[in-house]
Amino acid sequence: MKLSHSLLLPALAAAFAAAAYAQTSSTDLPDAPAATAAAMTRPNGPTVVMDTSMGRITCQFFQRQAPKAVANFIALAEGTRDWTDPVTHVKHHGKPLYNGTIFHRVIPGFMIQGGDPAGTGMGDPGYSFGYEFDPNLNFDVPGRLAMAHSDEPDSNGSQFFITEAAYPSLNQTYTLFGQCDDASIEVVKAIARVPRNGDDKPNTPVVLKKVTIVREGQPLPPAPNAAPAR
Numbered sequence: 001m002k003l004s005h006s007l008l009l010p011a012l013a014a015a016f017a018a019a020a021y022a023q024t025s026s027t028d029l030p031d032a033p034a035a036t037a038a039a040m041t042r043p044n045g046p047t048v049v050m051d052t053s054m055g056r057i058t059c060q061f062f063q064r065q066a067p068k069a070v071a072n073f074i075a076l077a078e079g080t081r082d083w084t085d086p087v088t089h090v091k092h093h094g095k096p097l098y099n100g101t102i103f104h105r106v107i108p109g110f111m112i113q114g115g116d117p118a119g120t121g122m123g124d125p126g127y128s129f130g131y132e133f134d135p136n137l138n139f140d141v142p143g144r145l146a147m148a149h150s151d152e153p154d155s156n157g158s159q160f161f162i163t164e165a166a167y168p169s170l171n172q173t174y175t176l177f178g179q180c181d182d183a184s185i186e187v188v189k190a191i192a193r194v195p196r197n198g199d200d201k202p203n204t205p206v207v208l209k210k211v212t213i214v215r216e217g218q219p220l221p222p223a224p225n226a227a228p229a230r
Helices: 005-024 067-078 182-192
Strands: 047-052 055-061 101-107 111-114 144-147 160-163 176-180 207-214
Touching: 047 067, 055 182, 067 176, 067 207, 101 182, 111 182, 160 182, 176 182
Parallel strands: none
Antiparallel strands: 047 055, 047 207, 055 176, 101 111, 101 207, 111 160, 144 160, 144 176
16 A cells, blocks of 8 residues: 555645744743554453463453454353354353364464354354444554454454464454464464465364453463462
């Protein structure tokens, strides 16, 4: 995407005007705090810990920017929202959706995708909800956690993906609701490089064993193979 030169000219004019005013003003004014786009789009809210068969993935949500997606993910992870199994058509109440699911699509250099209770990429929780976009939140760094959706409008459900690289073509197209840390990105890269079939499905299932939601101020759960604290 190219930047328009017309956007640059007003900014330069404003800068020159500000400099001229500063030179002629007889009163020094204190600098006012300014909220930058970066500050406004730092991760905020709870953290999700995904313990997989290939390691731990830890991401903090963008709760202010994508409140519906975050609330939905937390509810499905903790079993506080009912969902319908796309295979058996049984409606589940009080049962976490993500535990025991697989990453059904992995593409090196791009992303890993999971959250489908059917494990095929065609399943959903029996409902859908609308997209959420923030103009200052984009796929400009690795480790973005986002909702996957179909070609239908407002088709967010339970499926999600995590990127391993910046991917600007996804900007303002998929609901971005979390940021994973550097160690987690390495786990994502490892998962993305397992042997897979022509549909990008791992030959050996990569399992999302347990999803834990950690509220602000609470400690992360111990790693699955960690020795108990004494």
